[in-house]
Amino acid sequence: ALFEDIEKIDDTLGSFLFINKENALKQAKELDELQAQDKMDGALFGVPMGIKDNIITKDVLTTCASRMLEDFHPIYDATVMEKLNGASSVLMGKNNMDEFAMGGSNETSYFKNVRNPWDTDAVPGGSSGGSAAAVAAGLVPYSLGSDTGGSVRQPSAFCGVVGMKPTYGRVSRYGLVAFASSLDQIGPITRNVRDNAKILNIISGTNHRDATSMPNVDQDFLEGIDADLSGKKIAVPEEFLGEGIDQEVTDAVEKAIKTFEEMGATVDRVSFPHIKYVVSAYYLIASSEASSNLARFDGIRYGYRAEGTETLEELYRKTRAEGFGEEVKRRILLGTFVLSAGHYDQYYIRAQKLRSKLEADMLKTFEDYDLVIGPTTTSAAYDIGEKIDDKLRMYKEDILTIPANLTGMPSISIPCGLSEKKRPIGLQIIGNHFEESKVYNAAYKFE
Ligand code: GLN
DSSP, X not given: OHHHHHHHHHHHHOOEEEEOHHHHHHHHHXXXXXXXXXXXXXXXXXXXXXXXXXXXXXXXXXXTTSGGGTTOOOSSOOHHHHHHHHTTOEEEEEEOOSGGGOOSSSTTOSSOOOOBTTBXXXXXXXXXXXXXXXXXXXXXXXXXXXXSSSTTHHHHHHHTOEEEEOOTTSBOOTTBOOSSTTTOEEEEEESSHHHHHHHHHHHBSOOTTOTTOOOOTTXXXXXXXXXXXXXXXXXXXXXXXXXXXXXXXXXXXXXXXXHHHHTTOEEEEEOOGGGGGHHHHHHHHHHHHHHHHGGGOSSSSSSOOOSSOOXXXXXXXXXXXXXXXXXXXXXXXXXXXXXSTTTIIIIIIHHHHHHHHHHHHHHHHHHHOSXXXXXXXXXXXXXXXSSTTOHHHHHHGGGGTHHHHHHTOOEEEEEEEEOTTSOEEEEEEEESTTOHHHHHHHHHHHO
16 A cells, blocks of 8 residues: 555655565565464564665665665665564665755755655755655655754654654664764654654664664663653753744744643753854864765775776776765865865864864753753755755754764654644754653653
8 A cells, every 4th residue: 555655646755766666565475474373573563664775775776866876786784774674674665865865955866856745845854855755745654864964853854753863873873874974873753752762772772883883771762751741851052042043943942842841841041152163063074074985986896887987097086076966076075175184173173172062061951951952943844946056054054953963962853833834843852862761751742
């Protein structure tokens, strides 16, 4: 039935780059047989999933929405895929995204745009725009996205669904095509908070193939999810509701704050004075790491290879010129410049210092508060084509999601209202490191 829905509406939506129909139906049949024999095994037995196309799926096309990987069929599964397959979930297809996860509107995909199911004139957000749109349209009950600077939470906000970026290290990045390794985290996108916690239960945990992954300490995110919020202390950074945030977004979040107060939580205004520098710091750090990570796409090892070249140098040059899109090249150039001798101290080191200062601000806040809340985005979804030519403006709009990435803290986006144009608005709840349970608890009570 879901494949029929996908066939019916995804021509318009564009949320899938590849439909895994044959394999999925075969697997579903096998699961049906197991069920008939009463041998249902797996926490997600027969539950369909969508997966962002930068997560490696064995033998199943994985393109990162780039010409560079147009025909790439990986020979192994990402750790998260091993876990979800092990839970008997069924892969429906690979979700569209911004090329190599660089973007916030899904307009940098090499293949096609994604439309927002709430209003097909609007962007779905990005870079996990296909994942969020597919879940919002009911084409899959859940999808995985990746979040380097907001790419799970921002599209979730724009599409009115629930998206979690876990603590850095909570989920193994093995098999996630690297964008900025010190920031990247895989996270679930779902229609409700409980489903989200359930998926995170399955995909999290330490993994010997990712040295930055952390032990799961056997945490169950469903446990205590409906605990009372009375006595909880919540901080709202004043920079999150001031200048640069649309009035309708501020209004929706102020209303959410009242709801938390009615549930017995205390809400105080705090200040994160370093917030104004986070966009610059993020784009310097993320681009630096990207310029190094994307060096592997050289036309030799895998992916696209340009034709008709004579020297090795020419092969590299032409392959990368033809294989990467404009936004990816912009980031590689910026990153290479930032890391070059003479500029490294001026840009890269200073960005890292800012990162430490922000973390200190936020850790200090968490000494007194359980959670930090605010909007996920500065506005609701905008029209396709409206901002794509104003890169700086788009970068600046990541200001609210970036802090959780720079500090490695967990953060969720949940729906909290509609704009005048009837487009969803997201509420962001940030927790201290490894305190996803508190985040889920507040999100669940609010929902
Ligand atoms: N919009 C941000 C960027 O373009 C975030 C991307 C992401 O989280 N993958 O870098």
